[in-house]
Amino acid sequence: MVCNSGASLVPSIDGSLHHFNNVGLYDALFVMQDTETKTLWNHITGEALYGPLAGRTLGPIGNLLPMNVKQALESDPRTQIAISDQPYLAGGKQFGSGGAMHGGAGTNGPASNAKLSDMFVQTLGKEDTRRPRMDLGLGVWSSESSRYYPLELIRKRGRAFIDRIDGKRTLIYIDPETNNPAAVFVNASAAQFAGSDVRLDDGTVLRAGVLLDRRGKPRSVQRPLQMFTRWYGFALTFPGSQVVGQ
Amino acid sequence: MPQQDNSARFVNPVPVAAAVCILLPFAAYSQSASPQKTERPQRESLPADLPQGPAKPGFEPSRFSNAGNGWFKTFYVTETQPLQNALNGGKVAADTRVLVLATAGGKLALLTDQMSYHHIAEGTAGRKTWMATF
Numbered sequence: 001m002v003c004n005s006g007a008s009l010v011p012s013i014d015g016s017l018h019h020f021n022n023v024g025l026y027d028a029l030f031v032m033q034d035t036e037t038k039t040l041w042n043h044i045t046g047e048a049l050y051g052p053l054a055g056r057t058l059g060p061i062g063n064l065l066p067m068n069v070k071q072a073l074e075s076d077p078r079t080q081i082a083i084s085d086q087p088y089l090a091g092g093k094q095f096g097s098g099g100a101m102h103g104g105a106g107t108n109g110p111a112s113n114a115k116l117s118d119m120f121v122q123t124l125g126k127e128d129t130r131r132p133r134m135d136l137g138l139g140v141w142s143s144e145s146s147r148y149y150p151l152e153l154i155r156k157r158g159r160a161f162i163d164r165i166d167g168k169r170t171l172i173y174i175d176p177e178t179n180n181p182a183a184v185f186v187n188a189s190a191a192q193f194a195g196s197d198v199r200l201d202d203g204t205v206l207r208a209g210v211l212l213d214r215r216g217k218p219r220s221v222q223r224p225l226q227m228f229t230r231w232y233g234f235a236l237t238f239p240g241s242q243v244v245g246q
Numbered sequence: 247m248p249q250q251d252n253s254a255r256f257v258n259p260v261p262v263a264a265a266v267c268i269l270l271p272f273a274a275y276s277q278s279a280s281p282q283k284t285e286r287p288q289r290e291s292l293p294a295d296l297p298q299g300p301a302k303p304g305f306e307p308s309r310f311s312n313a314g315n316g317w318f319k320t321f322y323v324t325e326t327q328p329l330q331n332a333l334n335g336g337k338v339a340a341d342t343r344v345l346v347l348a349t350a351g352g353k354l355a356l357l358t359d360q361m362s363y364h365h366i367a368e369g370t371a372g373r374k375t376w377m378a379t380f
Contacts, residue, residue, distance in 0.1 A: 005380075006345060006361070006378065006379055006380035007378075007379055008347040008348065008376065008377070008378055009377045009378075009379060010374075010375060010376065010377065011368050011375050011376070011377040012375045017375050019320070019322075019368065020320060020366050020368065020377065021318075021320055021366065022314060022315070022317075022318045022320075022365045022366060023294050023312065023314075023315045024291070024294055024310055024311050024312040024313055024314060024315050025310070025311045025313050025314065026305075026309055026310045026311070027309070030314065030365055031310065032366060032379065033294070033295075037297070038295055038296060038297045039297065040296070040310070043365075043366070043379035044379070047302060048302060049301065049302050049305045050296070050297070050299060050300075050301045050302065050305055050307060050310070051296075051297040051299065051300075052297055052300075054299070054300050054301060054302045054305075055302060058377065062347060062348055063347065063348075064345045064346070064347050064378050064379070064380060065345065065346045065347070066343065066344075066345055066358065067343075067344060067346060068340065068341050068342060068343055068344065069329060069332075069333055069338050069339065069340050069341070069342045069344055069355070070340040070341065072329055072344055072346050072353070072355050073329055073330060073333070075346070075353070076352070076353045077330060078328070078352055078353070079328075079329040079330075079346065079352070079353040079354070079355055080326035080327065080328060080329060080351070080352060080353070080354050080355065080371075081326060081327060081328075081329040081332050081338065081344070081354070081355040081356070081357075082321070082323040082325070082326045082354060082355075082356055082367065082369065083327075083332070083337065083357060083360070084321045084357075084360050084364065086321075086359075086360040086363050086364065087359070087360075088342075088357045088359035088360050089342070089359055090336075090337065090338045090339045090342045091336065091338075091339035091342070092339075095337065096360070119311065119313045120313075122309075122311065123309050123310065123311050123313075124309075125306070125309065177341075178343070
């Protein structure tokens with residue numbers, strides 16, 4: 001989607017599976033509707049916006065993490081993949097037969113110069129002007145707080161630094177392979193890039209999205225809820241978010 | 247369902263051709279082979295079949311638009327394969343972009359290119375349902 005946001009949700013309500021479709025726009029974000037009740041749903045928070053299930057949530061919410069195939073396998077060699085009939089690019093070839101190529105993120109991620117057409121703009125609520133509408137950054141949130149790290153700020157801070165989110169030390173970094181910003185909980189208090197590794201002052205190393213201990217063995221990691229997003233989408237979804245660096 | 251009555255309160259739909267311009271802002275591919283892009287037929291968004299409410303506090307129905315309704319198809323996942331096999335078989339490359347979620351059956355990757363069309367994927371793994379939105 002234009003705002004590049006995504007999430008993992010649970011499509012079952014009171015034990016019953018519901019089926020969801022993209023039926024329109026609100027706040028310039030796509031809106032889902034379940035065919036069973038016609039309720040409209042926010043696709044990031046999973047909240048029911050309008051209809052008989054208003055107030056319900058498709059939770060618990062999880063991350064939908066952008067990465068490449070190599071990183072997914074290094075993170076977990078048992079990772080499965082689901083491939084539909086829609087076209088996609090891989091290794092310089094186009095696969096799939098289900099129609100015309102749609103706007104994927106390619107290998108460079110979302111374009112920094114994208115603009116919103118009137119179709120999207122007319123659905124926007126009151127915008128938060130602390131950042132440009134289409135600014136790219138990392139949005140992180142929990143039940144207690146939400147904050148936005150402009151991509152520009154992460155770059156200025158050496159592409160990797162430690163912050164505290166809800167009291168937990170958190171590494172904020174830009175992945176060197178995909179250029180995606182990301183966040184992961186760590187025990188360290190300082191971080192810096194060394195080649196394509198992020199070296200942490202507790203002796204651990206983040207390599208290709210995998211946290212390695214002093215012996216080079218992968219450690220299980222926890223990540224806060226996050227998304228690589230555009231400012232307008234994050235700000236309208238999480239009003240009053242803290243903007244880190246300003 | 248009194249569809250006409252409800253849709254009258256919402257933002258007017260727009261033709262697909264106008265929307266494609268913005269739905270494809272990410273199409274700045276850097277890979278060696280450019281995707282084959284075909285002209286999309288001009289079509290209207292389908293009217294939204296909306297309930298009579300209620301609305302979550304703060305939701306303004308007048309700002310909902312049915313733009314894009316009917317253009318996209320949810321990906322109902324019925325089969326998966328090991329990502330390593332897909333890589334070995336040349337179905338994906340090491341630098342192919344994916345979106346990864348945790349399901350009750352383990353990690354699952356979806357192709358970013360395909361999710362830019364589907365926007366929603368649903369399935370069951372480990373006897374539990376999952377959904378990805380993008």
